Amino acid sequence: MDVVNNLILGFSVALSWTALYYCLVGVTLGTLVGVLPGVGTLAAVALLMPLTFELEPTIALIMLAGIYYGAAYGGSTASILLNLPGTANTAVSAFEGYPMAKSGRAGVALFMTTIASFAGSIFGLIILMFFAPQLAKVALKFGSPEYFSLMVLGLLAASLLSAKSPSKALSMVVFGLLIGSVGTDPNSGFIRFSFGVPSLFEGFSLVAVVLGLFGMHEVISNAGHMRSASINSKDITLRSLMPTRQDWKDSFKPMARGGGLGAFFGALPGTGGAVATFVSYATERKLAKNPERFGNGAIEGLVGPETSNNAAIQTAFIPTLTLGIPGDVVMALILATLIIHGIQPGPAMIPQNPALFWGLAASFFVGNIMLLVLNIPMIGVWVRLLTIPYKYLFPTIIVFVCIGVYSINSSTFDVWLVAGFSLLGYFMVKFGFEPAPVLLGMILGPMLEEHLRRSMLISRGDPMVFIDRPISAIFLILTLSLISIFAWSGYRKRAKGRA
Amino acid sequence: MAVFGVFGRANLISGLIVAGVGATTILVAQTYPLGSATRMGPGYYPTILGILLMFLGTLIILFDSRRSVGSGLPSADWHSLTMILAGVGIFAALIETAGLAPAILACIFVSAQADKELTLKETSLLALAVTLGCILIFDFALGMPVDVVRGII
Numbered sequence: 345m346d347v348v349n350n351l352i353l354g355f356s357v358a359l360s361w362t363a364l365y366y367c368l369v370g371v372t373l374g375t376l377v378g379v380l381p382g383v384g385t386l387a388a389v390a391l392l393m394p395l396t397f398e399l400e401p402t403i404a405l406i407m408l409a410g411i412y413y414g415a416a417y418g419g420s421t422a423s424i425l426l427n428l429p430g431t432a433n434t435a436v437s438a439f440e441g442y443p444m445a446k447s448g449r450a451g452v453a454l455f456m457t458t459i460a461s462f463a464g465s466i467f468g469l470i471i472l473m474f475f476a477p478q479l480a481k482v483a484l485k486f487g488s489p490e491y492f493s494l495m496v497l498g499l500l501a502a503s504l505l506s507a508k509s510p511s512k513a514l515s516m517v518v519f520g521l522l523i524g525s526v527g528t529d530p531n532s533g534f535i536r537f538s539f540g541v542p543s544l545f546e547g548f549s550l551v552a553v554v555l556g557l558f559g560m561h562e563v564i565s566n567a568g569h570m571r572s573a574s575i576n577s578k579d580i581t582l583r584s585l586m587p588t589r590q591d592w593k594d595s596f597k598p599m600a601r602g603g604g605l606g607a608f609f610g611a612l613p614g615t616g617g618a619v620a621t622f623v624s625y626a627t628e629r630k631l632a633k634n635p636e637r638f639g640n641g642a643i644e645g646l647v648g649p650e651t652s653n654n655a656a657i658q659t660a661f662i663p664t665l666t667l668g669i670p671g672d673v674v675m676a677l678i679l680a681t682l683i684i685h686g687i688q689p690g691p692a693m694i695p696q697n698p699a700l701f702w703g704l705a706a707s708f709f710v711g712n713i714m715l716l717v718l719n720i721p722m723i724g725v726w727v728r729l730l731t732i733p734y735k736y737l738f739p740t741i742i743v744f745v746c747i748g749v750y751s752i753n754s755s756t757f758d759v760w761l762v763a764g765f766s767l768l769g770y771f772m773v774k775f776g777f778e779p780a781p782v783l784l785g786m787i788l789g790p791m792l793e794e795h796l797r798r799s800m801l802i803s804r805g806d807p808m809v810f811i812d813r814p815i816s817a818i819f820l821i822l823t824l825s826l827i828s829i830f831a832w833s834g835y836r837k838r839a840k841g842r843a
Numbered sequence: 844m845a846v847f848g849v850f851g852r853a854n855l856i857s858g859l860i861v862a863g864v865g866a867t868t869i870l871v872a873q874t875y876p877l878g879s880a881t882r883m884g885p886g887y888y889p890t891i892l893g894i895l896l897m898f899l900g901t902l903i904i905l906f907d908s909r910r911s912v913g914s915g916l917p918s919a920d921w922h923s924l925t926m927i928l929a930g931v932g933i934f935a936a937l938i939e940t941a942g943l944a945p946a947i948l949a950c951i952f953v954s955a956q957a958d959k960e961l962t963l964k965e966t967s968l969l970a971l972a973v974t975l976g977c978i979l980i981f982d983f984a985l986g987m988p989v990d991v992v993r994g995i996i
Contacts, residue, residue, distance in 0.1 A: 509907050512907065522868060529885040536885055563927060735961050739951045743977060762931055806880075
């Protein structure tokens with residue numbers, strides 16, 4: 345059996361001491377940044393990325409991915425206890441989790457979200473292991489024109505679906521592509537947009553841009569505003585964690601539905617966990633026999649979204665690992681890590697590096713079991729960490745960002761870049777521009793240009809090549825319909841506003 | 844301005860900046876070899892991006908400026924912004940000229956000003972703890988090639 349052999353291969357990688365160690369480091373750090381409000385998953389992944397350049401690519405990915413899904417476990421802790429979501433994807437968990445905590449059922453809420461997270465992850469993981477190799481087989485037939493169109497679709501979907509203003513989101517994508525083109529052009533050796541600065545010959549430092557646009561932005565907007573709440577960590581005893589038989593009964597079906605919704609939305613670019621959690625919450629509310637319980641601590645509204653968030657996180661690896669199209673910014677960093685290690689992400693990756701794909705998948709299983717242990721018997725530790733005031737955290741974060749960025753190239757220019765991009769990011773957000781598409785554009789830009797050039801070379805300069813090839817045409821039609829939906833809904837909103 | 848009214852001002856400015864970046868990109872890209880559609884030179888792709896930015900900037904001016912939602916000139920938290928950026932800047936200025944320890948200490952003392960609740964005593968303790976921790980992690984454990992205090996350690 346193919347699957348059995350692959351699983352044996354995967355576990356032989358994931359159960360090595362090195363892999364186990366880095367997996368544990370990843371999920372522990374993930375839980376930590378998830379628990380602490382105001383410390384972003386993206387910033388954590390970006391800071392640790394340079395440390396993984398020395399490691400084997402599989403081990404590097406195991407650790408970075410661990411931070412990503414570990415943060416989803418930790419994020420709900422802050423949502424439930426403080427009504428302050430640790431990550432954007434766990435915002436919904438506060439809707440029912442916080443009322444449960446207020447009525448003295450914090451322990452049960454924490455226990456059930458951990459179980460829901462685990463169930464969702466395992467479900468998403470099974471979908472990932474089943475579908476990723478199949479999708480890769482289809483995608484192996486893609487040529488440059490198909491890739492170009494697919495990347496255009498991926499970039500647009502990822503930026504439009506979460507955008508308030510479509511034209512602003514698209515201009516951020518193009519701005520990101522532009523930033524990605526800075527530095528030496530691989531085709532001609534010509535240096536673009538460096539303005540004579542030697543540090544820019546290799547392009548902008550990705551880590552500096554990420555930390556400036558996202559990490560520091562978060563610090564600037566929270567510093568001086570975020571106040572810690574008081575929670576009594578002694579209330580969370582092991583006994584208080586135990587759910588009743590009724591809780592289990594109420595949770596089973598929402599968890600199954602949440603898992604399905606999450607797995608579906610996670611695999612689509614640009615939607616991911618956040619959308620899945622809202623859809624799951626709305627579904628549970630609609631299906632509930634007495635919806636008035638919602639908002640007062642209905643466990644269905646907590647476990648459903650929690651399951652879907654974690655399922656979505658696992659299936660988000662499908663487009664990233666098989667097509668090389670990241671669905672969100674953390675996935676974009678994972679993709680960038682692969683590229684830095686010299687692995688071309690795409691459909692050929694799974695057949696060429698079976699140990700990487702199956703090892704990573706097996707490590708997800710191992711990591712989720714570690715998270716069960718970290719989050720149930722050790723929940724008290726995390727609850728106590730929640731009480732660290734932000735005023736002590738933010739100067740520490742700034743120092744870590746500075747040292748982290750400096751250490752990559754021993755370059756003070758990169759530290760100045762962080763300051764520059766923090767300023768840019770701060771005002772971009774103030775003026776209604778989302779920073780996420782910039783990052784996606786920056787990472788995908790060089791590949792997009794390469795596929796554009798190759799396609800035009802094949803077709804001898806005829807842009808019809810993108811429409812003549814059927815798969816590419818389908819991607820472009822999807823892109824066009826996406827744009828028209830957004831243009832139409834924007835027009836309708838304006839018409840309503842005037843009336 | 845009168846055409847767009849006070850509401851659209853932020854969006855008008857945004858659109859102008861986006862279009863301006865596009866125009867600059869096109870101008871700079873013209874100094875690179877353009878090539879042809881079949882064999883694109885290094886200037887071809889940036890030119891396309893510049894045109895797209897000018898187009899999107901125009902769209903923002905034409906459509907977003909008339910929307911009253913989310914426009915109006917935004918206010919900024921200048922105090923936190925300045926202090927935190929100054930903290931990063933002073934780190935960049937000191938890390939190679941004075942060494943790791945002075946850079947961290949200065950960075951914490953400056954950026955801590957962003958939160959007025961931090962007392963001098965708290966800041967000093969925090970600065971001391973973070974500096975010691977970072978020296979242990981980055982200098983001793985990871986062997987970062989930088990002086991702790993330049994010329995001394």
